[in-house]
Amino acid sequence: MKAIELEKTYNPGDFEDRIYQYWETGGYFKPGGDDSKEPFVIVIPPPNVTGVLHMGHGLNNSLQDILIRYQRMQGRPTLWVPGTDHAGIATQNVVERRLKEKGLTRHSLGREKFIEETWKVKEEHHSIITRQLKKIGASCDWSRERFTMDEGLSGAVREVFVTLHERGLIYKGEYLVNWCPSCGTALADDEVDHEEEQGALHHVKYPLSDGSGFIEVATTRPETMFGDTAVAVHPEDDRYSSVVGKMIDLPLTDRKIKIITDSFCNREFGSGAVKITPAHDPNDWDIGNRHNLERINILNDNGTLNNNVPEPYRGMDVITARKATIKALEEGGFLTKIEDQPHKVGHCYRCKSVIEPYMSDQWFVKMDTMADKAMKAWEEDRIRFYPKRWENTYSHWLKGIRDWCISRQLWWGHRIPAWTCSDCGEILVKRQDPVECSKCGSKNLVQDPDVLDTWFSSWLWPFSTLGWPEKTSDLEKFFPTTALVTGYDIIFFWVARMIMASEEFMGQAPFKDIYITPLVRDKSGRKMSKSLGNGIDPLDIVDQYGADAMKFTLAYLSAQGQDIPLDMDDIKLGSRFCNKVWNASRYILMNLEGRSLIDIDDKILNTVDRWIYHRLNKAVENVNKAVDAYRFDDMAHSVYEFFWNDFCDWYVEATKLYLYSNSNDEKDRAVSILLDVLNKSLRLLHPFMSFLTEEIYQKLPGVNSPLIIADFPQVDEKMNNPELENQFSQLQDLVQSVRSFRSEFNIPPAKSIKVRVKTDDASLVDFLTSEGELVSSLIHCDDFGLLGDENRSGSVTAVGKTFEAYLYIREMIDVDKEKARLLKNIAKNEKLFDSTKKKLGNERFTSNAPDEVIQKEKEKLDEFKNAIEKMKSYLNELES
Incomplete structure (x- = not known):
């Protein structure tokens, strides 16, 4: 047999793109395996089509790829469904910014042309995301790629909307919503990030209309007083019993409002008297409903004050109006004092603008019954979180759930399938576009201009991507999916809603296991972000170190429930390991020259051979257990310790005794076993270092099929040998003690020494007696044995756990x-x-x-x- 040459230096850039193309064109990402086995299915958390991959995506997709490749090698029909999300608000913002640079707006362009421009942006960014996922090695089935606005998924969205409307779970009504003036749309409660800011509490005197005095209110937002329709006090607050029912002259306006009682009022806050603005505060909205108060909206949809406020304030933005109002109150003698007051302020999760409570007509989904089903799925252990603590986030959100505002005042997205008859006012919600009113027969129908919340399409992702509502073979075979790998920040946005939708429309949970990934942070513990400039581009890592180094490092650092502090230097861990695998493989393949491979069976194995197969078994066993528990760091540590420590540092070193012997038979035996262990090691490593292992594996003698679909190593019970492991660990202790001693006294490895060992362990005596030649080769000793009656003069003692080793070195130092x-x-x-x-x-x-x-x-x-x-x-x- 001829030696097989690997390049002297490991360079992932030489083969990663080539290997990926080989896998993809060969169809190896499509589900294969044994149809009698349970499929393993993951649907990718679809990245926003406007974005590019960041380290969070790099981590998430690397961990998914490990699971997919592991299960594929187990012979299970394995499917990883890729796709992207249309990201309504984010994508529309991108397009509108581009139009603004050209002096255009979406309104000047028109809805149809604007949608055309948005599709162009979608295609542009989609191709970037796809290339990035391929570059990091994601083994998705690209033939099944989906997009939340493709024809099939759009059909699923419409079917769900109409069905929920028919079931009375979707309704339209005037309500107070979270409004982003910058994005120009309503947001769900979950899409609002609340941040504490330093504000001020303004104490304002509201004069009683009968001239008998005033009542003082305290507010953090004095500009909303123009929408006040009452002042409320607690019914048991004796301070105000004499004024309840009286009228007030609302300052800076010509309106009068009434003093009412409501038990919601907090007697300890401020003055105990609260201004009530039903159209601009959720609590005031509830009070207004209880007391049948007028709702006065004071805002335009762009966040400026409208014509319901006095002339001087119209058109002002909120901050400007606040300053002007405070000044006018002060000049009018109404402002008594201002106090510092920290308070929570809502911000848009997309553009970070301050959210305004805003009264408008919106579409809502009733969530209570669906939330009950999702809670039951968890209580019955049909879904399981890893780490378990995230179950608290899930259950807490379900218990406090509110109806979901699903309409968005955008143009990019799924248009709401509802039409209003201009003649009779009837609202028609249909699966097919109606041509006439079902009530009066008029053809004068107007479709709702709004689109659905982006999450309304992605909550159907696990089954809509498989063809629902059609009864497809993919849906029958691959639903429910197996696992979901995602971030903690979308447990309520996405995870809980997917479970709700699946329980509602499929009658079961969409997946069993939910693995919540760690958060990748910088070395200072800060979350990576564009604004901080502390992010790392996954492609920069791939360019510098290769995709395998990145994937292995991320897995190695992914301790369950702990965030990952990361910088570029950390990837050197994976890079060094890749180099180790490459160099060890190169060494073995270089030693094939003139050798003949022999069949491996139990009869030809010596002690160190049995030990390495035992250690391989333990590594496979540990990886299997770690996969079941979604402990990615344990998986990576297990393969690292086996290959670097057991295989390279001990077994390969030990086999030099046989590889360099004078016996051709012994050389053939040593090479044959080395190749077999290397073959199994590459299969063990493949999920974590996919490109590198595939490149080496296909060069092994006798290999004629790709590693990606090879069998993962199986535990061979007859190779388990705990007694041998104990003996070998004592051998390792001895060797390390001698090597440490050599290092301490600067005795080079090439210089042979005399060593005698004393031990009371009978098993170790037998082992050292039979393996004396092996011990001698590992410690570079030309005179090794057990201590007899010889003189210990001239020796120095190295003490181990079960032995004393006497090293005769005085003459050498x-x-x-x-x-x-x-x-x-x-x-x-x-x-x-x-x-x-x-x-x-x-x-x-x-x-x-x-x-x-x-x-x-x-x-x-x-x-x-x-x-x-x-x-x-x-x-x-x-x-x-």
């Missing part, structure tokens, strides 16, 4: 020089020990430092103590 060096190092470590001990004894340090910092100092203290004891023992040996 300058004893006086080594004693001086040891004394110097002992003094140095004693100084460090005392300094650390003093630090830990400082109450100021221990009471203020984080627990992990204190723990690290304690570990350092132990390290210094052990080093001192070790060096003192060496010193005693040299002095004896």
Whole structure:
């Protein structure tokens, strides 16, 4: 057999694009496997079509790819459905910004032309996202790619809207909604980010109309007084019992309003008297309904004050109007004082503009009955969160759920399938566009101008992407899906709603497992964002280190429930591992020259061979358990420890004894087993380092099919050998002790030494006796054995857990020089020990430092103590 050449230097840029094209054109991303096995299905959290992938996407899709590739290699029919979201508000904002640069608006362009321009932007960004996902190695089935506004999904959206309307779960009505003046649309409660800001509490005197005095109110938003329709006090507040029912002259206006009582009022806040503005505050809305108060909307849809306010304030934005109102109140003698008052302010989750409570006609979904079904799915353990603590977020949101405002005042999105008859006012909600009014027969119908909330299409994602409402073969075979991998910030936006929709329309949960990914942060613990400029582009990582290095590093760092602090240097961990795999494989393949491969069975295995198969079994077992628990860090740690430590540092090193022997039969045996373990190792590593392992695997002798569909290694019970593992761990302890000793006294590996071992462990005696040649090769010893009656003079002792090793090295070292060096190092470590001990004894340090910092100092203290004891023992040996 000829040697097989790998490039001397690992360079992922040489093969990653080529390998991906090979997989895709070969159809290996499509579901295959054993149809008798349960399918494994993931639907991708669809990235917004306006965006490009950030590190959150990089993490999310890397972890999904690990699961998909693992299950594919288990022989299960495996499907990863890709797709993108039309992202109504975000996409429309992008297009409107582009139009603004050209001096245009969507209104000057017209709805039809605007939609055409938006589709162009969609196609542009979609192609970028697709290329990025392929670049990082996402093994999605691109033949099944979906878009939330493609024909099939649009049909599903319409079917759901009409059906829910028929069931009485969708209604239209005037209500107070969250309004983004910048985006020009209503938002659901979940789309509002509440941030605490420093505001002010303004105390204002409202004169009683009978001239008998005034009542004082306190407000953080004095500009809304123009919409006041009452002042309320608590019915048990004796301070105001004499004025309840009286009229007030509303300052700065010519209107009169009444003093009413309502138990919602907090007697301890401000003056205890509250101005009631039903059209601009949710609590005031409820009070207004209870007392049948007038609702006066004072805002235009762009956030400026409208004609329902006095002339001087019309057209002002809210902040300007607030300043003008405060000035006028002060000049009129109505303002008594202003106090600092922190309060929560709602912001648009997309553009970050301040949200205004705004009264308008909107479409809503009744959520209570669907929320009950989603809660039951969790209570019955039909869905499961990883980490489990996120179940609290899910259940808490369902318990406090409010009806969902689903209409958006946009042009980009699914147009609401509702028409109003201009002649009789009848509202028609239809699956097909109506041509005449079902009530009066008029053909004068006008479709609702609004579109549906983006989440209204994505809450159908797990089944609409598989062809629903049609009864497709994909829907029958692949629904429900298996797992969802997503971020914590959309548990209520998306996860809970998908469960609701699926329970409502499919009668079951859309997936069993919900894995909530960590958040990728910078090294300072800050969330990565464009505004902070601290983000990392996944493609920059791929360009510098390769996709495998990124995926492995992210998995290695993904401890369940802990965020990931990341910078570019961290990816070196994965890069070094990729290099290790490449170089170890290159070494093995270079040693094939002149060799003949033999069949591997139990008869030809020696002790170290049995040990490596046992360790391989343990690694496979650990990965299987970690996959079931969605512990990605445990998966990555297991394969890392096996390949780097067990295989490379120990087994490959040990096989040099046989590989470089004078026996061709022994060389053939060693190479055959090395190749078999390498083959299985590459299959073990493939989900985590897909390109690299595929490139090497296809060069192995006898391989004629791609690694992507090869079998994942299976646990072979007959190869499990706990007793051998215990013996080999003692061997490792011995070898490491001797190597550490060599390093301590600067004795190079090439210089052979005499070693004798003393132990009371009978099993270790047998093991060392039978494996003396192996031990000698690992510690570079030309005279190894168990301690007999020979003189220990000239030896130094290395103590292990179950043995003492005597190293005869006095003749190889300058004893006086080594004693001086040891004394110097002992003094140095004693100084460090005392300094650390003093630090830990400082109450100021221990009471203020984080627990992990204190723990690290304690570990350092132990390290210094052990080093001192070790060096003192060496010193005693040299002095004896």
